Amino acid sequence: AQSVTQLDSQVPVFEEAPVELRCNYSSSVSVYLFWYVQYPNQGLQLLLKYLSGSTLVKGINGFEAEFNKSQTSFHLRKPSVHISDTAEYFCAVSPLIYNQGGKLIFGQGTELSVKP
Amino acid sequence: NAGVTQTPKFRILKIGQSMTLQCTQDMNHNYMYWYRQDPGMGLKLIYYSVGAGITDKGEVPNGYNVSRSTTEDFPLRLELAAPSQTSVYFCASSYSPGQANEQFFGPGTRLTVL
Numbered sequence: 001a002q003s004v005t006q007l008d009s010q011v012p013v014f015e016e017a018p019v020e021l022r023c024n025y026s027s028s029v030s031v032y033l034f035w036y037v038q039y040p041n042q043g044l045q046l047l048l049k050y051l052s053g054s055t056l057v058k059g060i061n062g063f064e065a066e067f068n069k070s071q072t073s074f075h076l077r078k079p080s081v082h083i084s085d086t087a088e089y090f091c092a093v094s095p096l097i098y099n100q101g102g103k104l105i106f107g108q109g110t111e112l113s114v115k116p
Numbered sequence: 117n118a119g120v121t122q123t124p125k126f127r128i129l130k131i132g133q134s135m136t137l138q139c140t141q142d143m144n145h146n147y148m149y150w151y152r153q154d155p156g157m158g159l160k161l162i163y164y165s166v167g168a169g170i171t172d173k174g175e176v177p178n179g180y181n182v183s184r185s186t187t188e189d190f191p192l193r194l195e196l197a198a199p200s201q202t203s204v205y206f207c208a209s210s211y212s213p214g215q216a217n218e219q220f221f222g223p224g225t226r227l228t229v230l
Contacts, residue, residue: 043120
């Protein structure tokens with residue numbers, strides 16, 4: 001079985017400050033890793049994903065994430081946030097199991113609030 | 117190209133009523149999914165489909181039914197609504213094969229059962 005834990009439910013930060021949203025996962029099989037963002041009253045959209053290769057992954061809107069296999073973590077970072085980054089962020093994994101339909105297992109979400 | 121569309125946007129049901137949440141995608145994706153989102157709980161998979169005529173249960177299927185008669189449509193049926201089904205429901209789709217591909221989400225349906 002797989003599980004995803006996002007270590008912070010809420011992260012308040014001032015505009016132009018750096019931010020890190022933490023994600024740990026547990027899985028008995030290899031997984032793909034994803035970060036999704038949900039702006040208020042909207043559906044989710046993909047920020048970035050890690051499939052293989054370089055452990056540092058760059059996504060949209062200046063976000064990046066680093067995969068750490070030994071610590072089973074996939075933390076999301078941005079060096080300087082904007083008011084428009086205020087949203088809920090979800091970490092998710094997809095287990096590499098044949099014929100499982102590409103299911104995603106989500107963390108609980110982290111609410112990022114950027115203040116002026 | 118509308119992507120994934122869901123109707124209705126909002127709905128209030130009484131206990132015991134039934135309804136169908138509609139989901140349509142125009143990207144010719146084989147894989148489709150229904151999730152529910154509860155505060156502080158992330159998204160939980162209800163049902164998914166890997167193609168027309170093929171559906172399977174997710175993590176929280178009790179109280180729901182689905183069908184997939186076409187590639188485009190994947191409706192979710194609530195037969196006897198209960199307060200525990202108050203949630204925001206998201207439909208998503210992806211191009212096969214599944215794991216490496218991005219899931220595209222609809223805007224959601226906010227359902228309240230009173």
